[in-house]
Amino acid sequence: MNENKVQHIIIIGAGFGGLYAAKQLLKGGNNFNITIIDTRNFHLFQPLLYQVATAQLSPEDIAYPIRAIFEHRQNITVLKERVSSVDLNKKFVTVDRGRLPYDKLIISVGVIPDYFGNDSWKENAPPLKNLEDALNIRDKILTAFEKAESEMLHPDGESPLNFVIIGGGPTGIELSGALAELSIYALKNEFRKINPARSNIYLLEAGKNILPGFPDKLINAAKKSLEQLGIIVKTNSRVTNIGTDGVEIIANGSPEFIQSKVVLWAAGVKADFKGNILSTDNNVAFDRKGRVLINKDLTVATFQDVYVIGDFGSLTDDKGRPLPATAPVAMQQGVFAARHIMGKSSAQFKYLNKGSLAVIGRNAAVADFGSFQISGFVAWVLWVFVHIGYLIGHRNKFIIMVKWAWNYFTRKPSARIILRDL
Numbered sequence: 001m002n003e004n005k006v007q008h009i010i011i012i013g014a015g016f017g018g019l020y021a022a023k024q025l026l027k028g029g030n031n032f033n034i035t036i037i038d039t040r041n042f043h044l045f046q047p048l049l050y051q052v053a054t055a056q057l058s059p060e061d062i063a064y065p066i067r068a069i070f071e072h073r074q075n076i077t078v079l080k081e082r083v084s085s086v087d088l089n090k091k092f093v094t095v096d097r098g099r100l101p102y103d104k105l106i107i108s109v110g111v112i113p114d115y116f117g118n119d120s121w122k123e124n125a126p127p128l129k130n131l132e133d134a135l136n137i138r139d140k141i142l143t144a145f146e147k148a149e150s151e152m153l154h155p156d157g158e159s160p161l162n163f164v165i166i167g168g169g170p171t172g173i174e175l176s177g178a179l180a181e182l183s184i185y186a187l188k189n190e191f192r193k194i195n196p197a198r199s200n201i202y203l204l205e206a207g208k209n210i211l212p213g214f215p216d217k218l219i220n221a222a223k224k225s226l227e228q229l230g231i232i233v234k235t236n237s238r239v240t241n242i243g244t245d246g247v248e249i250i251a252n253g254s255p256e257f258i259q260s261k262v263v264l265w266a267a268g269v270k271a272d273f274k275g276n277i278l279s280t281d282n283n284v285a286f287d288r289k290g291r292v293l294i295n296k297d298l299t300v301a302t303f304q305d306v307y308v309i310g311d312f313g314s315l316t317d318d319k320g321r322p323l324p325a326t327a328p329v330a331m332q333q334g335v336f337a338a339r340h341i342m343g344k345s346s347a348q349f350k351y352l353n354k355g356s357l358a359v360i361g362r363n364a365a366v367a368d369f370g371s372f373q374i375s376g377f378v379a380w381v382l383w384v385f386v387h388i389g390y391l392i393g394h395r396n397k398f399i400i401m402v403k404w405a406w407n408y409f410t411r412k413p414s415a416r417i418i419l420r421d422l
Helices: 015-029 046-053 119-123 133-152 172-184 216-228 327-340 375-388 394-409
Strands: 009-014 032-038 041-045 063-065 076-080 081-087 090-095 098-100 104-107 162-166 202-206 233-234 237-242 246-251 254-259 262-265 303-308 354-359 364-368 373-374
Touching: 009 015, 015 032, 015 104, 015 327, 046 133, 046 172, 063 133, 063 246, 104 327, 133 172, 133 262, 162 172, 162 254, 172 202, 172 216, 172 254, 172 354, 216 354, 216 364, 216 373, 246 364, 303 327, 354 375, 364 375, 373 375, 375 394
Parallel strands: 009 032, 009 104, 032 076, 104 303, 162 202, 162 262, 202 233
Antiparallel strands: 041 063, 081 090, 090 098, 237 246, 246 254, 354 364, 364 373
C-alpha cells in the first residue's frame, strides 16, 4: 500500500459488521477517507428487537444515530442513501444521487426474512427484522388483548386468545418467552373481563428440536423453561398455510389448524441483493439463499478490493459448517476486513466462537460455550451483561439498565402503547 495515498473506503451498511469495520479503520489514522452508506440514519441493535415488540423497551432505546458515533472524526462521511448497484470493474457505487468511486469496498447489507416461496404469508405473519416490524408486532399483540376484552361484552362470538410464533430458533424462543411474561405479569389485573395469563402461546418448529445447533442439554432446559411459562412447544410441525384466522400445519404427519389472530414469523432468512448490488456478470457466485460466496479473506471472487461481511456473505469454518448469521460473526469480520485493508491481518478469516446465548425470560437463559454449557439464572446474568456490553452509546446502556431493573422488580414495562389501529 502506498503510504502517501489516502484511500477512499466505502462501507455499505451500518450494522454490526460495517460499524466495527469503520471503527477499526479509524485506527489507521489519516490514511483513509471513509464513507458509510445506509438507508437509515441509525445503527440498530437487532438482538433486542423482540423487547420492543413485546413492550419492554422503546425504539430509541436500541437505536443510535450513526453520525453521533463518528461526530468527532472528520475523515468519516455518513450518507443516508440507497445503493442501487456496484460496478466492480470500474470501482464505483451508484446511489440515488450519482456515483461514488472507491479504492476499497466493504459490503455489509444483512438479510431479510425468508418465507420459503410463500411471500403472501407475510401479511398475516409479520417478521421481526427492523423497528417498523417491532412496532407493528407490538400493536398487534396489545390490540389482541384489547379486542378480547371488548368481545366479552358480547361473548357469543368471542375467539380464543391464541398467539402463534413460527420458528424455534433464538428469535422465536426469546419472542415467545417475552410474550408469555407480558401476558402473565405485565398485564395482570389490568383487564376486567379477560385474564391475559390464560392466553395460549404456540411455538412451532418444523425440525425435530428447538434451538437447532445447540446441545441437547440446553435444548431440554430451554423447552422446560418455555413450558413452565405455559408455552405450547410443537416440534416436527410444518406450516402449510397462514390465513387471517389461523395457521394450518402438519404436526408429526397429521394436519392441524390453530386458530389465531396474531401469527409471528421467526423462521429463516435470505439475501435480497442478488442481481442488484452485486451481479453474476462480475463472476460473483451466490448460494441458494442469495448470499455471496466469499473467499477465506472475505473478498469477492477475483476482486481483492471488495469485501463482503456479515449475513450477506456465505463462508464455512474449518469443518465445513456455515458460519452463523449472528452479530459476533459480523463484528469479527468487520475488524478482519479493516485490518486486511490496513495490511495487518492474516490471509484467512477464522471465527472465534465465544459462545451462543438465548434468553427465555426472567432468570432463564441458555449459554453454549462449546466445552461447557450453562442454563438458568447464571446464563441469564451473562446474557444481560453481554448485551449491555455490545450496545452502542453510553445513554442507551444506562437507559436499558434502568429499564431492565424497573421491569425486573415491578414486572410492569412502560412501553405498552398502541400507535395505530389494526
